[in-house]
Amino acid sequence: MSTVTTIEKLALHVGTNVTLRGWVHNKNSKGKLHFIQLRDGTGFVQCVVFKGAVGDEIFHALDHLGQESSLILEGDVKAEPRAPGGFEISVTGAQVVQKVEGFPITPKEHGPDFLLSNRHLWLRSKRQWALMRIRDCVITAIRRFYDEQGFVCIDSPVFTPAACEGTSTLFEVQYFDDKAYLTQSGQLYGEASAMAFGKIYCFGPTFRSEKSKTRRHLTEFWMLEPEIAYATLDDVMQHAEDLLCYVVKSVLERRRTELEVLERDISKLEKIVPPFPRLSYDEAYEILKEHPESTFKYGDDFGAPDETIISKRFDKPVMVHRYPHEVKAFYMKRDPADPRKALCVDVLAPEGIGEIIGGSQREEDLETLRARIAEHKLPEEAFAWYLDLRRYGTVPHGGFGLGLERTVAWLAGVEHVREASPFPRMMYRIYP
RNA sequence: UCCUCGGUAGCUCAAUGGUAGAGCACCCGGCUGUUAACCGGGUUGUUGUAGGUUCGAGCCCUACCCGAGGAGCCA
Structure with missing residues (x-):
């Protein structure tokens, strides 16, 4: 039988x-x-x-x-x-x-345009099989990690009434007789949820209508956003390190065959153990000064080539913290030790993938936050509910956003984030 | 939005301004250990679109369309 x-x-x-x-x-x-x-x-x-x-x-x-x-x-x-x-x-x-004849994707070489136009069939290939199973493993590991750590999954809405940081990067949609926007971040809602549940995460799709055409960008991508009540910047950095190490370990344990299919250098992933290097913005600047090819000027945000120079110094993800507040979002708390800096952190993945995490400690004081909203010329009405969080039981808190596809691309060792998404959405591509 | 590169058979590519080609896919035949099998034979074209220059344009010129890589912005 x-x-x-x-x-x-x-x-x-x-x-x-x-x-x-x-x-x-x-x-x-x-x-x-x-x-x-x-x-x-x-x-x-x-x-x-x-x-x-x-x-x-x-x-x-x-x-x-x-x-x-x-x-x-x-x-x-x-x-x-x-x-x-x-x-x-x-x-x-x-x-x-x-019985099938003439399947379009043969075992020979194909170009990206053809493969992306046939994404619904391309998913059957061995390489895509390996990639999607690694993506699945990363998602499962993230959810298991948060469950084990006592976090509650509280998802943020996809339809939002207004921009949360600016207006130029949002997709506008018709919402009955009004306009609404597809979310570019669930963070503000995450803060509300953290005040209700203590430690929360949201994990869902995020939309950016920036006209970016690079191997690191999609117009629709999945973002994990934990938010933790009573957390300081140091707590946020420690948490990011714990999460990344947990995810890497899980992929190494459960998706070794898939990594081998992708010919991933597994020894590079085995080096991803605590502690990760922590570098202040000023210390990162010292590295860039040694590289005359960098166009970086002190006070700017780092460009993609600058991130590559910094991350190439290390074989682990690098945490760069305390950027000048001018290049960061209004809700980030400023460093009491140096008010020119924001209590923020970017995590740069090794091997040129760039930023996979951006996070911060949030400003918890009502009047300071109102002043920031005014400085950034944002409409206070839109943030009325957000300001309520500082009126009723405000506490220090923080969190970050992790880009799923960039993380998968890094772990799987693929060049382009589009391969880390089952049906990638890009500026010039919405089919199939 | 800007810069760079590209668009020729189903796919990947070749073709000094002078008859449109190859490999693979596909079809037929052969083979009991193949790993992108191999060997023999066969089919496959509105050269992205529209103009222009020329005796003659896949090739030169102009505009547009589509795609890729990068910048900016971000995860």
Whole structure:
């Protein structure tokens, strides 16, 4: 009797007859012998069909199976060092669900335009399989981490009434007779939730209508935003370090095969252990001074090339803290030790991915915050509810935002964040 | 928004201003250990669009469209 199972569980079935339900990933034929690389979503396995073993009828049914033909195979599981993955199926029976011809994405080279236009099919390739499973692992690790740490998931709304920091980067949508905007950050709502639940996180999609065309940008991406009552900047940095180490460890434990498919240098991930280097803005400036090719001027925010110079000094994520308050958001608390600086931190990932986390301790004083809103020429009415948080039981607090796709791109070692999103949205691309 | 590069077969690319090509995919045949299999044969074109220069334009010129990389801004 044949047991229905999945490719990832084959190790439990060596020596028995199993049924696998999947798709033809690739096929080679040598006369009276077919090699079918079958994929079922959980993995890939080589299936060998001998004409003598299955008879003429089944053998010929498998003769002209194109890539991505859907197929149910029955066969004996063998440990086989010659086969990719270490296991092999000696096929004893087969049922072709659909015979396919002309699947567009062949095992040869393709360009990004073609692949992105065929994203719905590209997801079936081995590389995308590995990437999406790593993405899943990162998401699961994040949620497990927060659950273990006693955080409550309180999601922020996607429709928002107004800009939270500026207006130029928002997508405007019709909201009945009014206008609304797609959220660019759930943080302000996160602060309200932290005052209600203590330690919270929100995790959902975020939208930026900036006309960015770089390998680090999407118009829609997922952002994790923890917010912690009674947290200082040091607490926020410690928390970011704990989270990143937990996520890296989880990916190394649970997605090693996928990292190998991507030919990721695993030794680089194994170095991601505490403590991470912490660098003040002024100390980062000292590094940039040694690089005449940098156009950085003291007082500016760091540009992408500057971030690369700084992060290349280290083989771990770098935390750069206490930027000049002029280049940071209105809600960040200023450093009592140096009022020209904001109590903020950016975490720069290694290997040129850039900023994966931006966070801060928030200004908790009502009058100071009102003054900041006025300085930034923001309409106070829009922030009335936010100011209430400082009227009723205000406490020191802080949090950060982590870009999921940038984090996945870094861990998986891929060049472009678009591959870290199942259906990436970019300035010139909204299909499929 | 700005700068740079590109658009030729289903895909990846080639083609001094002079008949539009190759590899892969696909189709037919061969092969009992292939890993992007291999070997033999075959099919495949509005050269992004619209003008212009020229005896003649895939190639030169102008405008536009589409895409990629980067800057700025950000995660």
